[in-house]
Amino acid sequence: MTGGRDLRALFSTNDRSVQAAEAFTNRQTQWETVAAALTQHLQHVGSPGFDPEDLEAPRSHVLVFHGVGGIGKTTLSRTLEAALADAGRRPTQWGAPGWPADRILPVRIDLARSAGTDFEQIVLTIRAALTKVGRPLPAFDLALRRYWEANHPGEPLEEYLRRAGLGSRFGQALPQQMQSALADVAQALMLPGTIGSVVGQVTGALIGALRERRQTVRALAGCARLADLLEAEPDLDALSFYPHLLAWELARLPEGKKVVPVVLLDTFEDIGDRTRRDLERLIQRTVWLMPNAFWVISGRSRLQWADPALQGQLDYTGPAAWPGLAHTAVPAARTPANASAARQVLIGDFSPEDCDDYLARRLTRDGQPLIGENIRQIITARSHGLPLYLDLSVARFLELRRSGRTPQPADFDHDFPALVSRTLSDLTADERHVLRSVSLLDAFDVPLATRAAGLAHEGPAQRLTERPFVRDNPFGLWPFHLHGLIRSAVRNAEDTTDDRWTETDWQQAAQRAFTALGEQHQAAPGPDRLLLIAFLRQGLRLARDHRLDLGWLTPAAWTYVSDSVWEPLAPPDTDSTGLDTAADALVELLSALARRQQQHRSHTVARLTTVIDSHLLPDDLQHMALYYRAKAHRDLGDSPASRTGMQAVADGQGRLAPAARRGLAHLARMAGDFPTALATAHTLGWEGRHHRVEGDIWWPHGDMNRAAAAYAAARDEAEHHGVTGERGNSQAHRAFALAFTDPAVADDELALAEQLLADVDLRATTLITHIAALARDAGRTDADVDDRAQVLRAEIRTAGVTYTELALDLALAFHHAVRDEQDQVAIAIARLRENTRNGDYAYYSDIAAFLAGLPVTAAPTPRWLDGEAATRERWRRLVTARQSHRHTSRFPPS
Template sequence: MAGGRDLRALFSTNDRSVQADQAFTNRSSQWETAAAALTQHLHHVGAPSFDAEDLEAPRNHVLVFHGVGGIGKTTLSRMLEAALADAGRRPSQWGEPGWPADRILPVRIDLARSAGTDFEQIVLTIRAALTRIGRPLPAFDLALRRYWEANHPGEPLEEYLRRGGLGSRFGQTLPQQMQSALADVAQALMLPGTIGSAVGQVTGALIGALRERRQTVRALAGCTRLADLLEAEPDLDALSFYPHLLAWELGRLPEGKKVVPVILLDTFEDIGDRTRRDLERLIQRTVWLMPNAFWVITGRSRLQWADHALQGQLDYTGLAAWPGLGHTARPAARTLAPSNAERQVLIGDFSPEDCDDYLARRLTRDGQPLISEPVRQVITARSHGLPLHLDLSVARFLELSRSGRTPQPGDFDHDFPALVARTLTDLTPDERHVLRSVSLLDAFDVPLAARAAGLAHEGPAQRLTERPFVREDPFGLWPFHLHGLIRSAVRNADDTTDDRWSENDWQQAAHRAFTTLGEQHQNATGPDRLLLIACLRQGLRLARDHRLDLGWLTPAAWTYVSDSVWEPLAPPDTDTAPGLITAADALVELLSALARRQHEHRAHTVTRLTTVIDSGLLPAELHGMALYYRAKAYRDIGRGQESRCGYQQVADSGSRLAPAARRGLAQAARLAGDFPTALAAAQTLGWEGRHQRVLGDLYWVQGQPDLAAAAYLEGRLEAEQHAKSGEAAHNQALRALAVAFLDPGQADDELELAHQLLAGLDLRATTINTAIAALIRDAGTSTVDDRARALRTELEVAGLTSMTPTLELACSFHQAVLADQDALAATIARLRAQTGDGAYAYYTDIAHFMAGLPLPAGRTPPQWLDGEDNTRARWRTLVTARQDVIHNQ
């Protein structure tokens, strides 16, 4: 639906074939919210118990739409007025209202500073709109006439209405209705007709008649506070109480004339600020005293009327007075009838579909969109759904078109200074300072915002969190974050404001934020993985973007890798970074490579880590981390010699990962079949070298899964004592694999525990170990072959080729149990090809042992811990025991 002609766009081009319309994009959820709230209000005021003169009842007749500048609040306000006034102007997407059209009387009042609206004009606008009822409202009209003559002597009301635009908007009926009311009262009081227009004499006589309860004025005597208002000094403060008379007049209208005013107050943020509430107090008083009207307020911020702290600044405060205006963390847009907790609605951003629709209809030629689809896609992505950005982009499109060239998508990868100006316009200097500071952060809380801004007090940060461009996630570690487009504009657009920051200001703010994050991490009581990850993500971005020293990031990085959980860490835009320039760049790439290796081929991990190592940017201890994990990746892709060289380099350095590197060397000895050397090394590793896991890996290949399972259990318990959830899960998965050879029933329990420990962890290899354990548990059943084929594909995609021989060994066990000699021969052939470099070569021997087959001649045997015959006998016994289990089922 179009919302009128866009004059600015029309006057930006000489091309008369361009159609520039103010497109209105669907806001169905807001309409449904308003319609439901208005329906509730109509039921409330229509009830026999409703009393318009009740000054104590809680008020729930206000609906607030708030949101960032440029989100479309004014457009929504105008469309609500139009839809309520004329069903034909209601957008087709909006549903039918559930009330008679003639019962609703909408009137919209723009409170923007540019409109110059004062309190007098607000009251007169409401009264002028009520002239549509077609009858005087004598109680109010008499009070207003007295006020006007006292405060505007010699100025005809007709002239004021004409000059303020109210005459053309509502006609000049109001002066006539006021004069008629005055004459009627004079006649009822039997005053001389010649003084029917002398408001002072009429007022005095009426007050006396009301005090004496004369029958001649019984129609007005029902308004119990009329005499008090007429006796009061007719100043601006008294004027703010006169709306009570309007409410009374509306309440006594006959059934055929009853209407409910819907008063839309737009740009509410412009009536003052949080320290000067004079106009707000008058408006709030008007709202309170007209409970039978329905009020729709649009502005940038939530109304604070439910805040008890404003007592004394406003007349009516607190949740008891305004039960619908209390702050809640509920989602803003609702499609159901709003409850008391949902009368303040945050206007959300446009969806991508709405953005594209808006841009396609905004500028057209011969009915076709002038802005091409690729350009619309870029604008939509950059806008984060903010309508103001769309408007500014349309203006830029026309500006570029005037230069004689066709605008391209790259022309709109652009931030607008106007967004900064609109955002900062009603913030205090301290709030602007905090806003710029937190634009450096993905998320924040009040203490973090205050410290990042270098403020000794938190008040400005607290006030900033109440602004609509600050979004809240009550379940987040840091609950607040800036609207995406506002954050981008504040950080990247050319800031032309008087208090704009220099590059040095930005650098200092980044350092403050970085230091504060480090303090939060270091001051945590006990292990806090969630805080660690959050601090690392924000700290890495700050250090990378502002070339800060690593500082607390170094110990935090060690804490991150020590648990082997591997949550994603890389801040946004890492893939588009121009290479490694600083130590922070290198650390971002290092930790990103370690986390991503759970989801990409390990050969790619080797390449990324080699880039980090070759850059020479990291300090020695972090350089050793890169070397160690590259050695692990080399092992995973089957490059044993490079892996051993890397492990040896780290072990010789004596660094923090030296025990882990010695474990890698022990495992390398095991892979080569040098089991005595691996056993001797394992007994020197201690907890730091994960000695129990190394022993378990050694025992089960000897055909002693019972000893392996016991070692893995000890390893899991040690890991739990050290709060290392990743290591505990890894040991449990391997324990399940060992137990699966012995007892399928117990393996079920062990696998269930392994899955519980893996929940929430990102450990791909460990998860695949549980799948292999499940195959061993199910050996001899019909489901094994298909699952094994799927696992082969998964290992190939992941680049975990070092695990493939273990999978084939599990298949050998299955085939030996079934005595399927042909399938076993094919598996042994695959094993022989996979272990041709010497690593895991003894797996082919184990496959022969399982089936009771002789070893091929000329083969060099591994160094079994207690000899080949004992090892052969144990593996064969495991197979025959499983055959007995299957036979007895």
């Protein structure tokens, strides 16, 4: 649906071929919510038990739309008014309502400060709209006439209506209907015609007649509180009770005249603030006293009327009075079925499709969009679905054209200061201070926001969380986060407000937020991996973006590394050529370690080398980079470089020295020096993962049970210390060792390994489990071993973990040896010799020969722990055992 002409856009260009139209996009869900709630209201007021004079019944005749400034609430309010007034103006995508059109009377009232609407005008607007019923409403009209003459002596009501724009909007029937009501009452009281227009005498006579229950005024006697209202001082407070008379009059209209007013109060945030509620009290009283009208209220914040704490500030408060307003806000995407319970609806952002549609129809030439698709895509992505951003971008597009430039997509990678001023306009000074502070954070809670702002009290932060631009995720570690576009604008747009921050202010706020995060991290209960990652993500971003000292990030980084889980960390990968601070280097270090599970090890080496060469990190973190680069060198088969790095870390006697000594033991094992590797393993202890190193030594000797026992001990020790990654890694290697023995046992061990690895990201270890599955299925004709091996080989080469491919060829040699396929074993041996020419893992080709009972022709000879003959016998026995098992048992399905 397209509204009227967009005059601001129309007067921004001399090009008369450009058509500038106000565009309205979808909001179908909100219409469905209104239709469902209004249908329920019509059923309620039409039921026999409905009593408009009941002052105690809970109210369910209010629907609230709230949302961030610029989300489209006013446009929605206007469109609802048009759709309710004229079915022909209803957007085509909105379904037809289920009520007679002539029964609904929409009345929209703009409460914006710029509109200058006061309470008198609100009451007069509702009454003027009701002139459409074509008859006086004497109880209300008489009270209103009395109020008018007391408070506006000498000012004709006609003149006021004209000046307020109500005359042109609703006509001048109201003064005539009021005069007719006055005359009718005077006649009923048999007053002289000369005083029929003197409201004071008519009122006095009517009060007496009502008190005496005279038959002449029986039509008005049914309004139990009319006499009391007419006797009260006709001031503004009394005026706020007169809507009770209006509700009574509406209820007694004859069937052919009955209407249900739908009063749309827009820009509700402009009627005051959370401490001055004078106008809000009058409006709330009006709403309560007119239960047969339906009220649609739109504003930036949720209505607080159901909050018991407001008792005394407002007349009717608490969840018993307003059950629908006490519920948590219903997102706009929910179905209207929720309308009967919750009546506070958060207006959501436009979808990307709606944004594009909106921009395409705002400016056109010859029926075609003036804003090209490439620019629309940029604006849509930057907008986060906020309609105000779309409007500002349209204005920028026209401004660029007016300056003689052809707008380009890069022109719209832009933050608008207007978004800042609109967001801050109705916040207190403390709330603005908190908002700027939390814009530095991805997510926050009230204590964190308070500490980041440097305030001594939580009230401003708590109030800020009630604003619609603060989104609530009750399942998040920190429940609150800013609307994406608002956060970007507050952080990046030019701030023209009087209390704008300097760069020093921003830097101090970043330090406060960083310190507060560190305090929460240190106070967190127990080892919680989710909390650790959340703290690291926020802390790394703050430290990097604001050049902060590492502080608590250093111990947090060690905790992150110790578990070997490797969750991805935000901020994402950085350009490692631009490391300027320790925080830059730490971000790059941890990102490289996490990403090595998805990247080729050569890329990991390059990234870690950049970190090491920057010399920005303290010694302990520098050793972390050295150690993991040495591991990557080992994975790539560069043993000399790996040995140099491991030795440097071991000599440094830091936190990773035991792990580096383990790395040296691995390097000895890789070279075939098993006695040295085993002697080193005995010195490592838990910190050096001694049991896993022992398992790595025993399985190349074909002693699978001993290796499996060592891996089980390593797994249990890791579980005792709460190191998730090591636990899964040890279990995967246990499954690999047992895969050469009993397929049924291997099945169970592989299942456990997959379970333990489900929540960690260990690419090489996962590949080991796949190779173990091949070894488990060795000898089977129905297991597609060769095809699976081909896929695995491609994955291994993508990862750059060369030693894993050697294990794959060993498993293939086992498979072909079991099947007595000597030519295929020979191919596997040749491939192993080719891939171990540098001397590392050269004994793999010897093991393959042992499996097939072939002689060993390659040199050098490894230093086996108990000699070559014993090792050859154990490996050959594994083959013959599998051959026997193959002929006597059914293999489990792969």
